[in-house]
Amino acid sequence: MRRDTRLLMGMPITIEIVDDVPPETMEIAYRYFDAIDRRFSTYKTDSEISAINRGDIGDCDASAEMCEVFAIAEMTRLETDGYFDIRRPDGKRDPSGIVKGWAIRNAARLLARQGAGNFYVEAGGDIQTAGRNGEGGPWIVGIRHPFQEDQIVKAVRIENCGIATSGSYVRGDHIYDPLHPEARLTDIVSLSVIGPDVLEADRFATAAFAMGRDGIYFLEEREGLEAYMIDTAGRATMTSGFKAYVA
Amino acid sequence: MKRIARIALLSLSFVALAAVQGAAQASSLLGIINTLTGSGDTAATDMPPPAAASANPVQMAAATAKRVLRDGTYTGQAFDAYYGMVQVEATVQNGQIAGVNTLQSPDHRSTSRAINRKALPILENEVITAQTVRVNLVSGATLTSKAYIRSLNSALRQALH
Numbered sequence: 001m002r003r004d005t006r007l008l009m010g011m012p013i014t015i016e017i018v019d020d021v022p023p024e025t026m027e028i029a030y031r032y033f034d035a036i037d038r039r040f041s042t043y044k045t046d047s048e049i050s051a052i053n054r055g056d057i058g059d060c061d062a063s064a065e066m067c068e069v070f071a072i073a074e075m076t077r078l079e080t081d082g083y084f085d086i087r088r089p090d091g092k093r094d095p096s097g098i099v100k101g102w103a104i105r106n107a108a109r110l111l112a113r114q115g116a117g118n119f120y121v122e123a124g125g126d127i128q129t130a131g132r133n134g135e136g137g138p139w140i141v142g143i144r145h146p147f148q149e150d151q152i153v154k155a156v157r158i159e160n161c162g163i164a165t166s167g168s169y170v171r172g173d174h175i176y177d178p179l180h181p182e183a184r185l186t187d188i189v190s191l192s193v194i195g196p197d198v199l200e201a202d203r204f205a206t207a208a209f210a211m212g213r214d215g216i217y218f219l220e221e222r223e224g225l226e227a228y229m230i231d232t233a234g235r236a237t238m239t240s241g242f243k244a245y246v247a
Numbered sequence: 248m249k250r251i252a253r254i255a256l257l258s259l260s261f262v263a264l265a266a267v268q269g270a271a272q273a274s275s276l277l278g279i280i281n282t283l284t285g286s287g288d289t290a291a292t293d294m295p296p297p298a299a300a301s302a303n304p305v306q307m308a309a310a311t312a313k314r315v316l317r318d319g320t321y322t323g324q325a326f327d328a329y330y331g332m333v334q335v336e337a338t339v340q341n342g343q344i345a346g347v348n349t350l351q352s353p354d355h356r357s358t359s360r361a362i363n364r365k366a367l368p369i370l371e372n373e374v375i376t377a378q379t380v381r382v383n384l385v386s387g388a389t390l391t392s393k394a395y396i397r398s399l400n401s402a403l404r405q406a407l408h
Contacts, residue, residue: 016384120383122384133383139383140382141383141384141386142382142384143387144387151378152378152385153377155382164386165386165388167388190387192386217370220368234374235374236375
């Protein structure tokens, strides 16, 4: 078993591989995250996204990876009625809401191609699993307690799928409602979404969180997603299929 | 500001906003009712008070059953609901309010969702409690990344000396 945590893309990224694979396998995944960071970080002036936002690179000349991320972002914008929108009020684009889940999913695929069958990739609380844990059972993921950071409020089985949690108990304005950018968010503090993979979970967790209390109904309506929403009073609401995942 | 205090402040402002929006919508609707019945006196004693945020304005208006409404479609005045203007249009059929259409709303989508709320599924809810189940890892919004970076930076700064 091999586990490591490294700070990349502005957050701790943890990879645990149960299979007996060479150290290089994990290195390949971390190198991938580093390359993604160099292309997509809005904090790096020499990243591709920064060049696009300055107008140095036109959309038609952007890389295949950038075009893919923009396409997923646009699809998400349409599917969420504009609640997910990578375009900021100043006109610049910040695709980090797509990139995180997308990169984790891709890193997991990289590991699988290297022959790893039992692992997880976790970045900033978003997780993609494969196979079984070190004890031969399903990966059990805890949902963090929004008010007691060293506690969990739920444990779920995440088997070859993804889970993402959006929360307001962190950076004040890391998620906002693009349709009302001047408004602070509503009275929900945490929304965890389970999806067929971490990209699906992440993009819809971000959008649904911006919808406030309506988000859980949006997720209930969508096929293939289950969710657990917690409000400021510590009351949780779950989609009808969520309980099937509870460990 | 402490996290809990900030959350409390956010919830208060949300509740206040919902109340203001509801009141604005109700005021616009009351304005229509007064026009329909030829009464210019908005302080009529048998008029119901402005609706609470949670009251459905259609139901509230229907409660003024003793008034006879003229059939037709009427546009209410626009009122300021803090984030924007609210304006409704009411349709009367057979002397009763048959429908209310929102012409202007700071968030039109949430208005229509609220009115249709009876069509939404009832979802299970519970009070959260700390669990003692053993887990392999935790999913949560990135709690420590800022602290992590600051801590790392301070360590690196020491390393430079």
